[in-house]
Amino acid sequence: MVEVQKKKKVSGSVVISDERCKGCGFCVEFCPTDALKLSDQYNAKGYHPPVLVSQEMCNGCNMCGLLCPDFAIYGFMFKKKEK
Amino acid sequence: MSEDLLEIDESMPTNTVEEFLRMERMPHIWCPGCGIGTTVNCFAHALETSGLDLRKVSVVSGIGCTGRVAGYLKLDSFHTTHGRAIPFATGLKLANPELKVVVYSGDGDLTAIGGNHFIHACRRNVDMTVILINNFIYGMTGGQVAPTTPLTATATTTPHGNFEEAFNLPYLAESCGAVYVARWTAYHVRHVTKAIKEALAKKGFSFVEILAPCPTLFSRRNKLGDGLDQMIYYKESSEIKNGADTKTIQLSFQGKITVGKFVDKERSTYLDAMNEFYEKKFGDKFTTYKG
Amino acid sequence: MKADPKGVLTGAHFIDGDHACAEGAIAAGCRFVAGYPITPSTEVVERIADRFPLIGGMFIQMEDEIASSIAIQGAVWAGKKAMTVTSGPGFSLMMEHIGLAAMTETPCVFVDVQRGGPSTGLPTLPGQGDMMQARWGSHGDYGIIAVCPNSPQECFDFTIKAFNLSEQYRVPVLVMMDECVGHMTERVIVPLAEQIEIYPRRYYEGSHEDFLLFKPDKDLVPPIVKAGDGYNIHVTGLTHDEKGYPVMTAAAQEKLVHRLIDKIRVNSDKIVEYKEDQVDDADVVVVTYGITSRVAIPAIEQARKDGMKIGHLRLIVAWPFPEKRIKELAAKVKAFVVPEINYGQMVHEVERFAAGKAHVELVPHGGGSVHNPKDIYNVIKNSIKG
Numbered sequence: 001m002v003e004v005q006k007k008k009k010v011s012g013s014v015v016i017s018d019e020r021c022k023g024c025g026f027c028v029e030f031c032p033t034d035a036l037k038l039s040d041q042y043n044a045k046g047y048h049p050p051v052l053v054s055q056e057m058c059n060g061c062n063m064c065g066l067l068c069p070d071f072a073i074y075g076f077m078f079k080k081k082e083k
Numbered sequence: 084m085s086e087d088l089l090e091i092d093e094s095m096p097t098n099t100v101e102e103f104l105r106m107e108r109m110p111h112i113w114c115p116g117c118g119i120g121t122t123v124n125c126f127a128h129a130l131e132t133s134g135l136d137l138r139k140v141s142v143v144s145g146i147g148c149t150g151r152v153a154g155y156l157k158l159d160s161f162h163t164t165h166g167r168a169i170p171f172a173t174g175l176k177l178a179n180p181e182l183k184v185v186v187y188s189g190d191g192d193l194t195a196i197g198g199n200h201f202i203h204a205c206r207r208n209v210d211m212t213v214i215l216i217n218n219f220i221y222g223m224t225g226g227q228v229a230p231t232t233p234l235t236a237t238a239t240t241t242p243h244g245n246f247e248e249a250f251n252l253p254y255l256a257e258s259c260g261a262v263y264v265a266r267w268t269a270y271h272v273r274h275v276t277k278a279i280k281e282a283l284a285k286k287g288f289s290f291v292e293i294l295a296p297c298p299t300l301f302s303r304r305n306k307l308g309d310g311l312d313q314m315i316y317y318k319e320s321s322e323i324k325n326g327a328d329t330k331t332i333q334l335s336f337q338g339k340i341t342v343g344k345f346v347d348k349e350r351s352t353y354l355d356a357m358n359e360f361y362e363k364k365f366g367d368k369f370t371t372y373k374g
Numbered sequence: 375m376k377a378d379p380k381g382v383l384t385g386a387h388f389i390d391g392d393h394a395c396a397e398g399a400i401a402a403g404c405r406f407v408a409g410y411p412i413t414p415s416t417e418v419v420e421r422i423a424d425r426f427p428l429i430g431g432m433f434i435q436m437e438d439e440i441a442s443s444i445a446i447q448g449a450v451w452a453g454k455k456a457m458t459v460t461s462g463p464g465f466s467l468m469m470e471h472i473g474l475a476a477m478t479e480t481p482c483v484f485v486d487v488q489r490g491g492p493s494t495g496l497p498t499l500p501g502q503g504d505m506m507q508a509r510w511g512s513h514g515d516y517g518i519i520a521v522c523p524n525s526p527q528e529c530f531d532f533t534i535k536a537f538n539l540s541e542q543y544r545v546p547v548l549v550m551m552d553e554c555v556g557h558m559t560e561r562v563i564v565p566l567a568e569q570i571e572i573y574p575r576r577y578y579e580g581s582h583e584d585f586l587l588f589k590p591d592k593d594l595v596p597p598i599v600k601a602g603d604g605y606n607i608h609v610t611g612l613t614h615d616e617k618g619y620p621v622m623t624a625a626a627q628e629k630l631v632h633r634l635i636d637k638i639r640v641n642s643d644k645i646v647e648y649k650e651d652q653v654d655d656a657d658v659v660v661v662t663y664g665i666t667s668r669v670a671i672p673a674i675e676q677a678r679k680d681g682m683k684i685g686h687l688r689l690i691v692a693w694p695f696p697e698k699r700i701k702e703l704a705a706k707v708k709a710f711v712v713p714e715i716n717y718g719q720m721v722h723e724v725e726r727f728a729a730g731k732a733h734v735e736l737v738p739h740g741g742g743s744v745h746n747p748k749d750i751y752n753v754i755k756n757s758i759k760g
Contacts, residue, residue, distance in 0.1 A: 022115035066272035069120025159601040162610035170441035174448025
């Protein structure tokens, strides 16, 4: 029997500054886990900012943060709490 | 379930990029879907992990959309005249070699009006890092043709299509003596960050070309969709070929894009060559020039 | 503050104006020169190239004048005193960057060893045809300072003066030599370093928090800092606020550009400099500058021998122009005679401030040599008749 090691789930989330978003779509398109989608809501400029599809899907890789030309989103990994 | 399930750290995470930005000047002027802001993220992250003393980092820009980067970075920054960031940077660096000098400017600025300065700085191997954002167009002024505009593309000064051959920038830089030459696109954010980090650490004239979308002018006038469409094109058409012969990596209109690190070699910088030369000539009479 | 003895070649020298200018720069503490060869200025940078390595200076021959004129500004922001040198065609190329230096208030020195123009003109022969360009050559409005040496000794002295003025007013300063003065060999006395007064850079000394790179002191000049000291400065040629950030509005333009002009205009009493000889009871005052000030002397002396009351006013500082003095004299004299090696440049300033109260006669010369003093004498004689 081969023992399958359960991988520790890397988890994270994003912080979105709705009002900075200019709706370019980079984050949604290139998120490696497809964790983002465009919101139905509008920001003041008339764009649809991104929103997490579900937090479990986000691994905090910050690909979105690196891509965002408007500094409107960034990802972070959850830090392990000190025991 | 494992006991090691990660729990959320209560402290609020910050976007470390903001430490490098003059946040009081936000929002910036770049269009929706423009790739310049993307490269600024990469630059900030590269600086963050570079170990450099940020007080000694000076950014010099020319004129154009990319030229505005200097104004948004919270470092000593200089927004100089069109095409002349490199000679300004040369003066800055040679007067105080302790400064880490970065030129951050656009394709038109650095290779058209700035072309002469570009080739001489390569030749001299002045120790500086040049980040060239190539959006194939003169964005700020409304979309005129640039020396990097691919054959057949439409621009306001080539309204019937461009019939001029474009520069192959990595080839140009290599042939003039640059010691580090890389090309990436704004899609390749992690490679861009790494390349900028390597370029910053490299002694000598290091050159990073980063393709970025100009949705308002280049994409729109050439019916290529928006910034996202251009980024998808970068993703789908790029081939990573580290070490490729720069002669062979010319770009074409919506054609194949060869990206990678092409040149990484050693050569005496301008200052090292000068000091070595005068030491040999004058012996003890000469004090090594350190600024 | 006194000159650094390391660079001062104290003693009596037999050198030409170009060489003396180089020594003046070195004595003033200049340790960065970027230049491009152009007759008749080349010897300045050739001497700098020779001297700099052993006194810790940095000289680089850039690929063109455009690169030279901005490389020096990079060097200034890195903390050095810097200079570039050129002649007519290069002066034209440098105009954009003279404007940049004025707009960003970058203290630096531009030397123009004038030759016959326009265009390629007479590369090896004198002219004085760049004088208006010195004031107005770059686009837009700004104030500027220009000095006019008339001997190799003055090339030494006035280059130091130029550096001092540039630091005092945080402005580019022009040294308007000409081919005669540049290529003339005469005795030049370089004093002891402790006898040379140097105006140090006006560095800001305060907290990083509140620092505003373009906030002026009472004399309209803002203190400066350099890159690398953690001030996170932003320097741009765009119209900017006191922090240095681009603000493109009419209000910001008025605030900034008006001050750039006033910086020189309001302080002009302290900057204006001229030498006078027998002006007080003169019927005619000859106004000169540069080499022509020496060529005019035999003409003036002959006229005096012939019983005419002739005064001589020589511009040391051509810009700002000595408006007040000309106005004053215009009320007393019959005429001004202005010999210059051009077809009329500084004469227009004399006319402007004479405001019709006295005649103003130009003695033009196209360039290529200096005036025949007889021609100056004849105009003086005719102008006395009224």
